[in-house]
Amino acid sequence: MQDAHSKPSRFSLQFLGANATVTGSRHLVTAGNARILVDCGLFQGYKPLRLRNWAEFPVDPASIDAVLLTHAHLDHSGYLPRLVRSGFRGKVWCTEATRSLCGILLPDSGRLLEEEAGHANHSGWSKHHPAEPLYSEADARASLARLRGVGFDHGFEPVPGVHARFRAQGHILGAAAVTLEFEGRRITFSGDLGRPDDPLMPAPASLAASDWVVVESTYGNRAHPADGLEEELLAVLQRVVARKGVVVIPAFAVGRAQMLLHVITQLQASGRLAKVPVYLNSPMAASVTGLYRQFPRLHRLDAAELDAMQRTTHVVESVEQSKALNRHKGPMIIVSASGMATGGRVLHHLVAFAPDPRNAIVLCGFQAGGTRGAALAAGQKHLRIFGQEVQVGAEVVQLAAGSAHADASEILAWLRTAPTPPRGVFVTHGEPDAADALRTRIKHELGWPAHFPEYLEQVELA
Known part of the structure; x- marks a missing residue:
């Protein structure tokens, strides 16, 4: 002392x-x-x-x-x-x-x-x-x-x-x-x-x-909205699925990717959302999801919910599979890192799907100023990705309840x-x-x- x-x-x-x-x-x-x-x-x-x-x-x-x-x-x-x-x-x-x-x-x-x-x-x-x-x-x-x-x-x-x-x-x-x-x-x-x-x-x-x-x-x-994430996400997914488009969701590999997949799984299981293919194109997010089983006392999901999420989601493993996904037609949902579109495989999906107005880019979580995510949220119609200008014709939605x-x-x-x-x-x-x-x-x-x-x-x- x-x-x-x-x-x-x-x-x-x-x-x-x-x-x-x-x-x-x-x-x-x-x-x-x-x-x-x-x-x-x-x-x-x-x-x-x-x-x-x-x-x-x-x-x-x-x-x-x-x-x-x-x-x-x-x-x-x-x-x-x-x-x-x-x-x-x-x-x-x-x-x-x-x-x-x-x-x-x-x-x-x-x-x-x-x-x-x-x-x-x-x-x-x-x-x-x-x-x-x-x-x-x-x-x-x-x-x-x-x-x-x-x-x-x-x-x-x-x-x-x-x-x-x-x-x-x-x-x-x-x-x-x-x-x-x-x-x-x-x-x-x-x-x-x-x-x-x-x-x-x-x-x-x-x-x-x-x-x-x-x-x-x-x-x-x-202030976050009173309505939950489930209703907000369902509305945009239903619109895009109806027009046979592709939903690209840039998502943080830790936390937001798992939350989104859990909500989508629940929506499909309840019959409120059509059972269109759901892809997780982030090896890191897939590895992180495994940690939810390792630390069961640190989150709200039980084993049955984790199992359901695993059954619903197609995990994209290789670079070749990721590239092939860009040639697929809708309707489908792609969850991919990074959450503010600063890097990762989601950039290739934006190049492939951002120009088409049938598609949607759904932002979940805060978008820091100067990131592509912030530019999309602000309504910017062109993104610079890999040294080229990419036109944004897709619908852009920022989830207010997704933080x-x-x-x-x-x-x-x-x-x-x-x-x-x-x-x-x-x-x-x-x-x-x-x-x-x-x-x-x-x-x-x-x-x-x-x-x-x-x-x-x-x-x-x-």
Whole structure:
């Protein structure tokens, strides 16, 4: 215990990402002489943000003692292989499910980055000669050796003198809030906050007692619709099936792909939707679905529901099968990664099916600014894919009920579960209008100090 008259050790927080954007989550905590990085995500979307992935890391990676991951989505974990390649040698702490998911997501990310660089070199559309990936599949696999799995609500010390604990957040398998305690001072990072009525995931656990809270604000200025996802999705699927079209659904391989397939399976089983072919064209999403059986206590689906989903869905394994799918006629439904159409096999389906007005592109979940998904949601009629212009004649629908993130009122409800009011809240992981709207509501409705930090801003947790 610290002497009552001694000066407390330094405890500070620097925001290295997810400021005025929903990607690149990276928060650097200094506790005494130790450095802990909470989340290690990729920047996605607008080019100036993506260029931060290539820039020199704001602090020497070798000086970081530990990394803690709130969950496995690439905007929270996807920079880890680059950090390790640049000199980080500490342990990476996460929940067991996050560790398993990273074992799938990170090598897949490296492989896609290599394929994209190879395609750019073959087609000559990159300004870089030769184009190189941010990291390779081998880099990603090497980084996995640093991961250490911890159970929910189990205390651990990522560095001596700092106590940490993960609490379940819903959202996706393994997603957690993490609370750090150092010399009697506590800070909690929300990670991505799930919804209380998500079809797949349980409601988030209550907020731990904290002096400071870093909270996400993806939907900080919005309310999710009262009608459920099932009705919203059914309406567009029925329209497209009736005109014998193809439905292409860019879906995040972790969480949203499984949720969509579950809902489609239920709709077909009930007879409300015709039993047209349903394809899952994402090897990563197929592997992730297997983890739902490995972690049955972390989600709402039972074995029978997983079996039904497996029977309904045709999994596309090889590249040749993926290419052949583009020659198929409708009606059919294709669920494919990535969720914001930033890469992956879904891009080839957009090239094949986006021009035809009989077809539909269904967006499920938040579309970060600067992504193809955001361009589609905004009504853009041309997409640039693989160096060519693709006309968008297909119907584009963004599902308002399809998000795995809490909306503004749900975030406030979670904050209200705090045993005592915190000394301050930092609002991150949101576009500027969303983050500032949530900051205002926290200030006026909860009466707590709230701040919308800037990129690279540093605060003392005194």
